[in-house]
Amino acid sequence: MNDVRRAPLTPVELEQALRQIGAERYHNLHPFHRLLHGGKLNRGQVQAWALNRYYYQSRIPAKDASLLARLPTADLRRAWRSRLEDHDGTAPGTGGVERWLRLAQGLGLERAYVLSTDGLLPGTRFAVDAYVHFVSERSVLEAVASSLTELFSPNIIAERVSGMLSNYAFVTPEMLAYFTPRLTQAPRDSDFALAYVQEHAVTREQQEAVLAALRFKCDVLWAQLDALHFAYVEPGYIPPGAFVPAGGI
Amino acid sequence: MNDVRRAPLTPVELEQALRQIGAERYHNLHPFHRLLHGGKLNRGQVQAWALNRYYYQSRIPAKDASLLARLPTADLRRAWRSRLEDHDGTAPGTGGVERWLRLAQGLGLERAYVLSTDGLLPGTRFAVDAYVHFVSERSVLEAVASSLTELFSPNIIAERVSGMLSNYAFVTPEMLAYFTPRLTQAPRDSDFALAYVQEHAVTREQQEAVLAALRFKCDVLWAQLDALHFAYVEPGYIPPGAFVPAGGI
Numbered sequence: 001m002n003d004v005r006r007a008p009l010t011p012v013e014l015e016q017a018l019r020q021i022g023a024e025r026y027h028n029l030h031p032f033h034r035l036l037h038g039g040k041l042n043r044g045q046v047q048a049w050a051l052n053r054y055y056y057q058s059r060i061p062a063k064d065a066s067l068l069a070r071l072p073t074a075d076l077r078r079a080w081r082s083r084l085e086d087h088d089g090t091a092p093g094t095g096g097v098e099r100w101l102r103l104a105q106g107l108g109l110e111r112a113y114v115l116s117t118d119g120l121l122p123g124t125r126f127a128v129d130a131y132v133h134f135v136s137e138r139s140v141l142e143a144v145a146s147s148l149t150e151l152f153s154p155n156i157i158a159e160r161v162s163g164m165l166s167n168y169a170f171v172t173p174e175m176l177a178y179f180t181p182r183l184t185q186a187p188r189d190s191d192f193a194l195a196y197v198q199e200h201a202v203t204r205e206q207q208e209a210v211l212a213a214l215r216f217k218c219d220v221l222w223a224q225l226d227a228l229h230f231a232y233v234e235p236g237y238i239p240p241g242a243f244v245p246a247g248g249i
Numbered sequence: 250m251n252d253v254r255r256a257p258l259t260p261v262e263l264e265q266a267l268r269q270i271g272a273e274r275y276h277n278l279h280p281f282h283r284l285l286h287g288g289k290l291n292r293g294q295v296q297a298w299a300l301n302r303y304y305y306q307s308r309i310p311a312k313d314a315s316l317l318a319r320l321p322t323a324d325l326r327r328a329w330r331s332r333l334e335d336h337d338g339t340a341p342g343t344g345g346v347e348r349w350l351r352l353a354q355g356l357g358l359e360r361a362y363v364l365s366t367d368g369l370l371p372g373t374r375f376a377v378d379a380y381v382h383f384v385s386e387r388s389v390l391e392a393v394a395s396s397l398t399e400l401f402s403p404n405i406i407a408e409r410v411s412g413m414l415s416n417y418a419f420v421t422p423e424m425l426a427y428f429t430p431r432l433t434q435a436p437r438d439s440d441f442a443l444a445y446v447q448e449h450a451v452t453r454e455q456q457e458a459v460l461a462a463l464r465f466k467c468d469v470l471w472a473q474l475d476a477l478h479f480a481y482v483e484p485g486y487i488p489p490g491a492f493v494p495a496g497g498i
Contacts, residue, residue, distance in 0.1 A: 219371035
């Protein structure tokens with residue numbers, strides 16, 4: 001799989017290889033998501049998910065800014081800047097990070113507690129920080145490629161919204177407002193990133209680096225669900241200092 | 250706990266606060282260690298532990314070198330350099346990293362496979378890399394403090410060696426050669442690091458940073474066992490691409 005001496009892939013073959021990674025490693029396959037979407041979690045477990053996932057959301061602008069700082073042209077920077085606008089908004093109280101905070105608050109978590117990240121699982125922090133470090137330390141090509149999990153997100157979002165609304169009485173459409181704009185933002189962003197890697201990954205070595213970056217990013221998402229599942233579902237060993245739901249798990 | 254406006258602790262109180270963190274958060278308390286030391290794991294599970302823990306061992310010289318590079322005096326650098334000598338040895342085939350490789354090989358793993366880190370749990374990689382980043386990015390005081398889990402390691406090592414030898418027919422004293430020198434190295438190193446933080450953490454703010462660094466390091470060790478336990482014990486969900494023991498789990 002990592003034999004960089006083989007012939008380069010065509011752009012179409014590269015896309016197929018990327019989509020194959022998603023089919024094998026994207027976190028929609030994780031058992032935690034089946035439980036979340038299928039209504040099998042209690043409110044405390046959904047709180048734990050929202051609390052931990054908040055840290056991921058909150059660091060996305062940091063990773064995008066560190067990449068933006070290294071993009072060489074105004075055209076590229078302008079395209080990438082739209083991600084910052086999506087997440088940080090155009091005015092106080094707008095943007096994806098704020099909408100995620102409202103989801104957490106709608107689930108009954110204190111806003112200040114979520115912002116503090118005091119109750120975060122260490123496994124969440126380490127996985128998310130690994131992503132931010134990856135984007136700031138690897139090549140621009142690998143950094144762009146690591147965003148390509150968005151190729152696979154519209155399906156999971158549609159499944160999540162319908163599943164959570166139909167299965168949890170404590171979830172309202174307003175609480176899930178984060179996800180609606182993502183259904184159009186994610187395809188716009190992943191179309192751009194896919195075209196970028198298809199244009200710039202021309203040697204087999206570059207293409208293998210792109211594929212490895214997407215596998216890495218799938219690991220980042222998967223490990224967050226591993227940590228959640230272990231602490232809050234089975235066997236249910238919450239690490240010292242992490243969030244303990246008021247009603248237990 | 251984080252009120253930096255309170256009066257500074259005395260050196261004795263600081264040591265007590267550090268030891269209290271160990272009593273609450275050191276990974277000897279993790280259920281995986283009870284299983285490992287009590288003979289409750291099969292050979293494949295012990296292989297998974299050795300394989301993943303190898304990555305931690307292999308990165309210790311990187312974190313020590315990044316700290317060494319920032320120490321201001323020859324006295325400090327010479328003292329810290331002994332850690333590099335312990336881990337990387339004084340000649341090919343010596344040192345702690347090599348001894349850990351021999352433990353992994355003694356358990357039946359291929360040396361090249363261990364070195365490749367191909368089968369590593371992403372949770373292991375993210376936790377270990379978080380430690381290396383912490384030491385290279387935080388203050389020298391925090392970096393030194395994060396080594397203080399060694400205050401607690403002699404007890405766990407003694408328990409591990411006796412427990413593994415008496416409970417696993419596939420473990421020999423030669424395979425556990427890594428641990429014997431650690432029984433004298435760890436106290437020497439932790440005595441030095443404790444004296445350093447007692448001398449240099451004089452304000453309450455510095456002391457709180459020291460305590461937070463030790464909590465962070467406990468999280469790094471704990472999260473590695475969480476990932477192992479989740480993948481290889483219960484519920485036993487091995488992430489895509491990670492090591493699968495030949496005989497199952």
